[in-house]
């Protein structure tokens with residue numbers, strides 16, 4: 129990783145720091161010391177190694193770091209100072225550090241930067257999923273504004289950001305970090321940043337009534353998870369324990385919500401939500417997914433892209449749901465190591481739409497329990513899962529008067545093209561009878577939403593989990 133002079137005890141020795149893979153996807157920073165017969169040879173080695181390291185242009189030299197001191201167990205600053213900053217220093221990376229003073233501080237700061245971001249090679253987020261989402265939102269919005277992309281168009285083709293986000297986990301769940309790298313270890317994250325790893329990610333843009341709301345990279349959840357989040361926010365002072373308490377309370381209240389979900393199945397993708405395949409390094413589903421998306425859209429006009437992506441294949445499901453979840457990635461975390469949708473992919477341009485219909489408390493408990501063990505959580509009569517490219521949720525009290533279920537394909541296309549969903553996505557002021565959506569662990573106070581997934585290159589400083597050798 130870096131060569132440095134070694135003065136004691138051997139004046140002709142030098143030390144090289146390198147990355148060693150450890151169990152459970154962790155990386156360690158190790159040292160190896162070489163002894164030279166004389167000072168001249170030592171200098172030659174140090175110079176040669178330093179020159180070769182300087183040629184690695186994908187490695188960052190200057191980073192912008194945001195630390196959320198209030199995330200998780202309030203340890204973000206300590207984690208950064210003790211575990212991460214020394215590694216950046218050894219790797220010769222300079223940093224500008226901003227400790228956030230309020231929610232959305234980082235997002236607003238990034239949005240306000242114009243040319244100032246050019247001096248950085250990346251942005252580092254020290255916090256949890258909410259903080260990652262905030263930074264992603266700021267960076268992606270900044271990029272779209274710079275390229276005059278209208279984010280209020282649900283079908284807008286997003287321009288990838290030139291800066292990658294490095295995630296140092298210091299939150300309560302750290303699902304985004306755990307899902308991409310297979311661990312929530314700050315040292316591992318720091319080392320991925322230092323070696324300049326780059327991982328494309330699926331980014332889901334969320335709209336309401338053709339107004340852009342947020343980007344999501346992990347979970348969009350309505351019903352159970354929306355309620356857990358809403359309740360847990362009131363108990364933030366409890367730290368990560370708030371999720372347990374809110375989870376039990378929400379489970380006991382057993383609320384269900386009525387509505388309709390329209391979705392476009394991802395027919396061309398190679399993977400399926402229940403194929404037991406994991407998204408690992410060199411994943412062929414992600415490679416095929418991003419390739420076919422580019423190929424499919426390359427020669428089409430903007431209107432054609434929208435129709436192609438949303439027109440003829442809409443399906444609809446209506447009913448009473450305990451939970452409606454859209455997992456853009458597996459959403460694995462230490463409590464649920466396989467995640468909400470174990471076979472979801474990091475960058476195939478799809479989300480797994482999981483619909484949990486009204487069922488008994490015991491049935492729902494069995495479904496939830498399966499998130500923590502190896503059993504198939506979709507193997508229940510009241511659960512269905514679809515791999516989708518876009519979807520639209522409409523709560524019962526905001527539904528259109530005429531049914532779109534019986535429309536012919538061409539009529540449906542016409543409606544989509546002329547924004548026929550606009551009236552049915554009308555936001556209501558009265559949300560008391562409805563749940564909220566949770567978007568990467570933050571509350572979205574809307575029930576009716578439109579969501580579309582696209583692959584965004586070089587989003588994070590991570591790499592897909594590698595297959596671990598059985599011990």
Ligand SMILES: Nc1ncnc2c1ncn2[C@@H]1O[C@H](COP(=O)(O)OP(=O)(O)OP(=O)(O)O)[C@@H](O)[C@H]1O
Nearest residue numbers: 199200228229230255256257258259299300301302
């Ligand atoms: N200085 C601050 N004071 C209060 N809130 C902040 C501050 N800085 C950031 N925030 C907000 O805190 C929210 C939660 O932070 P974060 O995601 O880091 O922790 P968490 O919610 O405990 O972890 P997780 O999202 O993994 O469950 C974010 O939405 C962010 O906008």
